[in-house]
Amino acid sequence: MAGRKTVLRRDQLRGMDCRGAFFLCLCFMTSQSETMDTSQEPLRCMRKLETVSRYRRPAPFPDIIRDLENSLLNASFRGNNLTLQTRSIQSLIFKLGCGFAGLSLNSTTMEEYSKAGVSHAMYFPAELTKDACRARPRELRLICIYFSTAYFFQNANSLVLNNYVLGAQLGQGHVSNLNEPISISFQHNQSLEGYMVTCVFWKEGASKHYWGVWSPEGCRTEQLSPSRVLCRCNHLSYFAVLMQLSQAPIPRELLVPLMYISLVGCSISIVSSLLTILLHFQARKQGDSMTRIHMNLHASVLLLNVAFLLSPLPATPPVPGSACTAVAAILHFALLSCLTWTAIEGFNLYLLLGHVYNIYIRRYLLKLCAVGWGVPALLVLFLVVESSAYGPCTIPVSSSQENGTGFQNMSMCWVQNRWVHSILVMGYGGLTSLFNLVVLVWALRVLQRLRARNGVLNPRACRDSVTVLGLTVLLGTTWALAFFSFDVFLLPQLFLFTTFNSLYGFFLFLWFCSQRRRSEAEMETEMERFSSSQTML
Numbered sequence: 001m002a003g004r005k006t007v008l009r010r011d012q013l014r015g016m017d018c019r020g021a022f023f024l025c026l027c028f029m030t031s032q033s034e035t036m037d038t039s040q041e042p043l044r045c046m047r048k049l050e051t052v053s054r055y056r057r058p059a060p061f062p063d064i065i066r067d068l069e070n071s072l073l074n075a076s077f078r079g080n081n082l083t084l085q086t087r088s089i090q091s092l093i094f095k096l097g098c099g100f101a102g103l104s105l106n107s108t109t110m111e112e113y114s115k116a117g118v119s120h121a122m123y124f125p126a127e128l129t130k131d132a133c134r135a136r137p138r139e140l141r142l143i144c145i146y147f148s149t150a151y152f153f154q155n156a157n158s159l160v161l162n163n164y165v166l167g168a169q170l171g172q173g174h175v176s177n178l179n180e181p182i183s184i185s186f187q188h189n190q191s192l193e194g195y196m197v198t199c200v201f202w203k204e205g206a207s208k209h210y211w212g213v214w215s216p217e218g219c220r221t222e223q224l225s226p227s228r229v230l231c232r233c234n235h236l237s238y239f240a241v242l243m244q245l246s247q248a249p250i251p252r253e254l255l256v257p258l259m260y261i262s263l264v265g266c267s268i269s270i271v272s273s274l275l276t277i278l279l280h281f282q283a284r285k286q287g288d289s290m291t292r293i294h295m296n297l298h299a300s301v302l303l304l305n306v307a308f309l310l311s312p313l314p315a316t317p318p319v320p321g322s323a324c325t326a327v328a329a330i331l332h333f334a335l336l337s338c339l340t341w342t343a344i345e346g347f348n349l350y351l352l353l354g355h356v357y358n359i360y361i362r363r364y365l366l367k368l369c370a371v372g373w374g375v376p377a378l379l380v381l382f383l384v385v386e387s388s389a390y391g392p393c394t395i396p397v398s399s400s401q402e403n404g405t406g407f408q409n410m411s412m413c414w415v416q417n418r419w420v421h422s423i424l425v426m427g428y429g430g431l432t433s434l435f436n437l438v439v440l441v442w443a444l445r446v447l448q449r450l451r452a453r454n455g456v457l458n459p460r461a462c463r464d465s466v467t468v469l470g471l472t473v474l475l476g477t478t479w480a481l482a483f484f485s486f487d488v489f490l491l492p493q494l495f496l497f498t499t500f501n502s503l504y505g506f507f508l509f510l511w512f513c514s515q516r517r518r519s520e521a522e523m524e525t526e527m528e529r530f531s532s533s534q535t536m537l
Contacts (some may be wrong), residue, residue, distance in 0.1 A: 091174035098133035167238035197232030265502025272509035304334035315411035328390035336376035342476035
């Protein structure tokens with residue numbers, strides 16, 4: 001009996017061992033299956049994006065991309081990193097600690113791109129995990145997503161270099177305002193002749209028509225060689241390089257003198273415009289409608305020069321993007337107002353000469369102010385409300401290097417949309433300049449006929465010609481120099497345009513002083529005639 005009991009106990013133990021082994025095996029297989037499932041979930045999202053991109057199917061892009069990000073952040077895997085790849089999307093996951101010392105990534109990307117000589121590199125500074133570890137020390141996840149298609153990040157005004165978009169995210173938090181920027185290098189084999197390159201990031205929710213727009217806020221662009229663009233950004237997001245049609249870049253050796261000319265000229269114009277307005281209000285007699293039109297022009301020039309000098313300041317971080325948008329909108333409004341008042345000057349001159357100095361229009365000045373200030377205000381307000389036309393705008397600057405010509409862009413707050421720039425900057429300025437040129441030619445012909453009718457070239461007719469020429473040329477035609485920025489005219493145009501238009505307010509001040517001196521001399525002459533007539537009586 002004892003032997004039978006011993007055998008039964010051994011059989012029971014063996015059965016328990018088998019069941020335990022089976023249970024442990026089942027647990028292990030289940031854990032392995034869960035690990036496989038969590039690491040396979042990002043691949044499913046990537047394949048879904050592939051299908052949408054390949055067949056151009058309408059889909060909620062932000063939702064699918066966020067699902068991919070969340071699946072990457074929650075994926076389980078052994079080791080410190082994991083790489084997943086499909087045909088046009090590559091995802092990387094890194095486990096980071098609070099002792100993070102920086103990370104450099106070099107592209108070993110898709111075969112078709114590596115054969116074409118296209119690559120990229122990213123560098124993450126040690127400061128990346130500083131704020132997250134300060135809040136709660138823990139293991140962090142850094143995910144990088146590389147798209148070789150820009151289909152999910154559409155932009156109507158520019159092309160994406162190589163159709164390549166690089167994204168990075170640290171956990172569920174938002175990383176911004178880094179002291180040491182993140183560096184992203186794009187190696188390409190495209191000809192950038194005639195294009196301006198700009199480093200940008202995808203700004204979600206900034207457009208009413210799409211789920212985001214490209215913005216250069218917080219990024220600096222350096223074109224180190226004809227085949228390499230370096231981006232330095234102070235935050236994490238999706239990054240790319242935009243290619244925009246542009247004029248020839250400004251040589252770096254000419255940038256400093258041009259900046260000094262602009263600074264000195266605009267400062268002189270600001271002082272001159274202020275003096276002109278103060279002298280006008282100081283005078284007991286405020287003058288006729290013609291003088292008041294001149295004062296409105298001086299006010300628009302004053303606003304234009306102040307806004308222009310302030311425009312580069314909000315274009316660089318850490319100034320918020322709303323400040324740059326506001327300054328850009330004010331600068332555009334000031335330019336449109338200035339151009340409109342020059343056209344009003346030409347229109348007023350036409351009325352004076354065409355109606356033989358005898359015109360009367362009810363509430364004439366009020367109607368002119370509605371056009372000179374109201375029309376530009378409505379246009380700018382429409383652009384601010386309906387589109388993201390304003391923001392940091394890059395200016396290409398070239399510099400000679402040992403391995404060729406390098407480029408490093410500068411930024412100012414201005415019009416970003418090229419259609420707005422073409423229509424409401426170049427087109428608007430071209431129409432006003434053309435109108436003033438037509439008025440100038442017509443006015444000179446009228447004065448010539450008057451001189452021919454009198455039969456003598458009296459001094460007054462000469463003074464009238466000089467007055468009309470000075471008034472019309474200085475009040476509009478110098479803006480026409482903006483249309484000569486090409487080929488051999490580029491360098492002379494840069495200096496002439498910068499000099500004449502930065503000193504615009506000063507030239508108007510000289511004209512105001514000459515007109516005031518002339519009116520005082522005529523008044524003295526009239527007083528002398530009146531005194532002599534009284535003496536004879």
